[in-house]
Amino acid sequence: MPANICQQLNNKNLDKESYISSLLAQMTLTEKIGQMSQLNNDNENLKTSIIKGNVGSIINEVNHESINALQRIASQESRLGIPLLIGRDVIHGFNTILPIPLGQAASWSTELVETCANIAAIESASSGVNWTFAPMIDISRDPRWGRIAESLGEDPYLCSALGCAMVKGFQGEKLSDSTSIAACAKHFAGYGASESGRDYNTTNIPENELRNVHLPPFKALAEAGVSTFMASFSDLNGVPVTGNSWLLSDILREEWQYMGMVVSDWESIPQLITHGFCMDRESAALEACLAGIDMEMASNTYAINLPSLIKNDQVNLDQINMMVSRILSLKFDLGLFEASFTESTPPLKRLNSFHLDTAKKAATKSCVLLKNNKQTLPLSKTEITSLAVIGPLADDGYEQLGTWVFDAKPSQSITCLNAIKDYVGNSVEVKFSKGLETSRSNNQEDFSKATQLAASADVAVLFLGEEAILSGEAHCRSNINLPGCQEQLINAIYETGTSIVLVIMAGRPITLEKILPKVDAVLFAWHPGTMGGPAITDLLFGETSPSGKLPVTFPRTVGQIPLYYSQKNTGRPPSDATFVDINDIQVRAAQTSLGMTSTHLDTHFSPLFPFGFGLSYTQFEYTNIQVNRQSIKVGESVEITATITNIGNYDAEEIVQLYIRDLVGSVTRPVKELKGFKGVFLTAGQSESVVFKVHTDELAFYNRQMKLKTEPGLFNAWLGSNSDAELKAEFEVV
Ligand code: BGC
Secondary structure, three states, X not given: OOOOHHHHHHOOOOOHHHHHHHHHHHOOHHHHHHHOEEEEOOOOXXXXXXXXXXXXXXXXXXXXXXXXXXHHHHHHHOOOOOOXXXXXXXXXXXXXXXXXXXXXXXXXXXXXXXXXXXXXXXXXXXXXXXXXXXXXXXXXXXXXXXHHHHOOOOOHHHHHHHHHHHHHHHHOOOOOOOOOOEOEEEEEOOXXXXXXXXXXXXXOOOHHHHHHHHOHHHHHHHHOOOOEEEEOOOEEOOEEHHHOHHHHHHXXXXXXXXXXXXXXXXXXXXXXXXXXXXXXXXXXXXXXXXHOOOEXXXXXXXXXXXXXXXXXXXXXXXHHHXXXXXXXXXXXXXXXXXXXXXXXXXXXXXXXXXXXXXXXXXXXXXXXXXXXXXXOOOOOOOOOOEEEEEOOOOOOOOHHHOOOOOOOOHHXXXXXXXXXXHHHOOOOEEEEEOOOOOXXXXXXXXXXXXXXXXXXXXXXXEEEEOOHHHOXXXXXXXXXXXXXXXXXXXXXXXXXXXXXXXXXXXXXXXXOOOOHHHOOEEEEOOOOOOOHHHHHHHHHOOOOOOOOXXXXXXXXXXXXXXXXXXXXXXXXXXXXOOOOOHHXXXXXXXXXXXXXXXXOOOOOOOOOEOOOOOEOOOOEEEEEEEEOOOEEOOOOEEEEEEEEEEOOOOXXXXXXXXXXXXXXXXXXXXXXXXXXXXXXXXXXXXXXXXEEEEEXXXXXXXXXXXXXEOOOEEEEEEEEOOOOOOOEEEEEEO
């Protein structure tokens, strides 16, 4: 068989640009459009389409032999021999499942998040996957939205830092390494602002807010070299993103000079018709192509319509060449032209001890201690003799994995029940009752068994929350309390008088105000992944102290949403001095003023737990905040320092957080904005001085002219353990 074009080019040792232009010069229009098409692995014409050069990428094939077979067809049986991009949603692990992204975000550790992504890359790459659709860096301020589970939380700074770390972990040192896969910044942009937290819904985001809140993580990832972007399903200010040339071309390409490839979301091009933006599939293909979608996911509007659109001069061939060259460029960077086959590692070997240890560490660091009355936690196996383990999530290897898990075996999860039994051995009697069949059950038949166990135990540990299916794509909720009869189960166990430790596994913040007084301790574990059991057990028994901090605000009630820490002050901010509770309003009294501030009457204006919040088994004291200079010029930096002391009895890590407020802006600025964080490990009694350096560029924001500028003026800076930090300093930019 004569060598195909890629094989001929491979022998010439060309640089990337020459390689791609030589290849492009040999391609027919059909082959070019083929590169712009991604097919699902269940497509019945997959093999013939690859042979004909009609496919650039496959999604959802993970079987190693099948992937190698498809790559062989592409590189040996198609005319040109162009290898395939193999895409898969590797969101929080492949065979070894790490905590859901929102849980990983609660670790506030860029290092850990990078390692987690790297493990996911190593495992998936060994099956032949070379492209993941992660990280999802949509700013998520609505916990009703199911996809908040897949997000890195509500804050642009945290989301940018952790998102960049994930990209580094997926893409490794070099994309061409056999353990690297291409990452994807998604969903560009504003998807997290879907109305009412209903998935795929409309978003209306003023440009200023878009640029100051939603776009910064995408810009940061573009600058950090993320290989691809995915356009959001959503309608942005009346123009669905898939057809939004202002966002995809003017901002992404012209303003940011992003050179990577842009993929549509699943069938989002034909959905332009459903949006009411295009009449038919031809105009949908036209709008998407003109807007700047390089590759179409799952549907075939490009394959069918681009040939005639080009022939009729509605789409310019230069543009197609540019789009195809971005796709080929990614294939080149991945080293696919040299080697598209992979050596597989068997799945069991992929779950090696380093991966499992990291999964445990990540789960440990993602847990957030929300309450710990009278130091109920940690438990001591020498002080208690019996433990009641109760709840539908105590012993369920599937549910603890969370959303977006396709390639893991729940039988490989270690559940909390098993881990606790293993840990306490014979020293503590462990009794178990599910109490409820699932997190959604309304059947209270098993309550009596659960309460009996609790009544006869020293402590009851309840494993409640949400099953995996209740969060994730299209899994949104209008109430975010514990579903089913779980609150009643807590009430029933509370009646026994036994001390209650509540461990919650969930894909989103849960409204806990009503049940909080009934429980002594709350450990929020998100969906912790394969090693959730051992991680949670270590925390419950004090092998290590919780250090996780909330990456998202926890509201008291769903009616407070949207509720996030970096809100604007308004002209009438609420305060405790002016707050009037609905129960304190006099009946028909001449009382006309109910505080007249921006709040609800029937709930406090504060959240239940603020952004950044998380307790430890020890206490940290913040003192002596200082700035090294009272006044800096634009272009200079200020150093903000404080002393952190571990004044409790446990050695523990604290995530020190820096918040800034720009007091006056030409566009009003949030009351606080995260500008730095650091994990500091302090032994009991130890003090450390922690320094943050802030350059004036980091104080910049998009002004009314949509220019990124730092405006001179006064700034407040706080250092503390959450966004309610009170230790404050001041400096000025002149
Ligand atoms: C989701 C994307 C995902 C894609 C491929 C879509 O429904 O919105 O985030 O990457 O499917 O599975």
